[in-house]
Amino acid sequence: MISEAALRAKGRAVVRHAGAQVLLIASERGLFACANRCPHEGYPLSEGVLTEGCLLTCNWHNWKFDLVGGRTLVGGDVLRRYPVKAEDGQVLVDFSPEDPEARRARAVAGMLRAMAEEDQARIVREAARQMRLGADLALPLTAAIGWAAERLEFGTGHAIAGGVEWLGLAERRSVGADRQLAALGEILGHLADEARGGARLYPFPEGQRAWNAGQFLAAVEAEDEPGAIALIRGALAEGLTPGALMPVLARAALGHYADFGHSLIYAVKTCALAERLGPEAAGPLLLMLTRSLIYATREDLLPEFRTYAQRLGEWGKARRAAPPLAPEAVTGRSAREAMAIVAAWSEREPPTAILATLIEGGAWMLLHADERVFTSAEGKLRDNVNWLDFTHTLTFAAAGGEAARRDADLMPAVLLQLACFIGRNAGFIDRALETEAFAIADAGAFAAAARERIFDHGLERFIVSVHLLKTLNAGLQLARVYPAAAPTILAAVNRFLHAPFKRRHVLRTARQMRAFVAME
Numbered sequence: 047m048i049s050e051a052a053l054r055a056k057g058r059a060v061v062r063h064a065g066a067q068v069l070l071i072a073s074e075r076g077l078f079a080c081a082n083r084c085p086h087e088g089y090p091l092s093e094g095v096l097t098e099g100c101l102l103t104c105n106w107h108n109w110k111f112d113l114v115g116g117r118t119l120v121g122g123d124v125l126r127r128y129p130v131k132a133e134d135g136q137v138l139v140d141f142s143p144e145d146p147e148a149r150r151a152r153a154v155a156g157m158l159r160a161m162a163e164e165d166q167a168r169i170v171r172e173a174a175r176q177m178r179l180g181a182d183l184a185l186p187l188t189a190a191i192g193w194a195a196e197r198l199e200f201g202t203g204h205a206i207a208g209g210v211e212w213l214g215l216a217e218r219r220s221v222g223a224d225r226q227l228a229a230l231g232e233i234l235g236h237l238a239d240e241a242r243g244g245a246r247l248y249p250f251p252e253g254q255r256a257w258n259a260g261q262f263l264a265a266v267e268a269e270d271e272p273g274a275i276a277l278i279r280g281a282l283a284e285g286l287t288p289g290a291l292m293p294v295l296a297r298a299a300l301g302h303y304a305d306f307g308h309s310l311i312y313a314v315k316t317c318a319l320a321e322r323l324g325p326e327a328a329g330p331l332l333l334m335l336t337r338s339l340i341y342a343t344r345e346d347l348l349p350e351f352r353t354y355a356q357r358l359g360e361w362g363k364a365r366r367a368a369p370p371l372a373p374e375a376v377t378g379r380s381a382r383e384a385m386a387i388v389a390a391w392s393e394r395e396p397p398t399a400i401l402a403t404l405i406e407g408g409a410w411m412l413l414h415a416d417e418r419v420f421t422s423a424e425g426k427l428r429d430n431v432n433w434l435d436f437t438h439t440l441t442f443a444a445a446g447g448e449a450a451r452r453d454a455d456l457m458p459a460v461l462l463q464l465a466c467f468i469g470r471n472a473g474f475i476d477r478a479l480e481t482e483a484f485a486i487a488d489a490g491a492f493a494a495a496a497r498e499r500i501f502d503h504g505l506e507r508f509i510v511s512v513h514l515l516k517t518l519n520a521g522l523q524l525a526r527v528y529p530a531a532a533p534t535i536l537a538a539v540n541r542f543l544h545a546p547f548k549r550r551h552v553l554r555t556a557r558q559m560r561a562f563v564a565m566e
Contacts, residue, residue, distance in 0.1 A: 379468070
């Protein structure tokens with residue numbers, strides 16, 4: 047290796063072992079051995095500054111490591127150190143392999159610290175360390191979900207709903223390690239973003255009660271979080287799986303036009319993710335979902351959607367005239383008008399045919415969305431729509447179809463809420479838009495190219511990138527199930543995937559806030 051005298055004469059030296067560079071340091075406080083590559087970006091610590099207190103500074107980004115105490119004082123990642131001693135005039139370093147479980151635990155802890163600081167590079171770096179140790183993608187994701195569960199004030203958000211989408215993309219057979227890590231990093235980073243660093247906890251209420259589906263639905267309706275949480279704990283204690291609970295959770299989500307349909311998407315995707323990750327993740331996932339159902343806004347109480355309950359009550363017995371079953375019968379209609387037409391169709395048309403019609407109509411509206419509205423600095427607060435408002439018709443339809451397959455009695459609510467989606471976007475379409483350029487000739491080639499593009503999307507905000515993936519997956523799924531509507535669906539998704547996003551509306555926000563304040 048190196049003699050003690052030679053090392054003390056130099057003060058520091060770099061040696062190699064099993065392909066790794068190891069920095070040896072002789073100081074008044076003793077001998078030290080550590081990785082020569084800074085755990086931040088790999089620059090050589092041998093070029094760093096060492097103080098008398100054995101504080102080693104990497105000069106590239108000012109990360110500081112306490113060699114005596116082993117702590118990282120400035121920066122985040124832990125510096126790998128090795129036991130070292132002098133014996134018979136030689137410096138001896140113990141290169142015995144570190145316990146993999148200890149290394150994995152350190153990487154998990156580092157990942158969670160990085161999530162608390164919303165440091166995306168560190169999050170991905172610590173996830174890469176876990177993958178290098180052979181960790182299944184589920185392991186870091188389960189740890190992150192446990193960390194986030196009580197840090198999301200209002201429960202489940204897009205990070206969870208998109209988590210199962212990214213995980214599915216990462217686990218495709220053709221995907222390599224780089225893309226697997228990229229997908230995992232998107233989930234972890236989005237969770238950290240929604241938790242806003244996690245500085246504050248929102249503990250779940252204590253308690254557990256025997257599972258009763260009716261009582262759970264009543265608790266959600268009454269916005270009784272302690273009661274609903276206690277019942278979900280009871281369900282888990284009784285061994286009910288997320289898949290078994292999904293129809294009840296979907297029913298709770300469809301009790302209202304909740305969060306503009308997000309609640310149903312969250313319920314379906316949460317259960318799918320919980321089934322994939324297993325019991326350790328299922329608990330926090332279902333608690334988060336329950337909280338989100340409690341706090342969900344009930345849009346059917348707004349004037350535009352207030353006839354939802356009435357139309358649901360008259361399902362199959364509307365006894366009123368309706369236009370022929372066709373997408374153009376509802377596109378361009380208000381939510382009230384669209385719900386009335388759908389309710390009237392229910393008297394004579396099978397639900398599956400109505401669903402196919404509404405999906406095609408929603409896809410046509412996405413294909414003809416008026417992009418000028420999304421980018422204009424003019425307009426009132428009520429006109430602040432964007433691409434994501436239009437994509438939710440497809441993602442909701444895909445989730446609604448899955449929920450209705452589990453429980454056919456949910457289909458009327460799914461169809462009426464799809465009518466609400468179509469109605470709320472009716473004023474923001476451009477019927478004259480030329481759309482031929484978005485047509486897809488080869489669905490397989492389109493899917494492969496779109497997935498590859500999503501892996502390197504280049505978008506700053508997680509909320510946008512996750513919608514790219516969710517909409518692509520929903521569109522591909524719906525196109526397979528409804529081949530007659532496939533050309534419209536795929537063209538709409540193609541347009542959305544290539545649409546420019548205006549990330550911030552600086553002037554529009556200023557104008558709208560001035561107008562708002564003037565009315566106070």
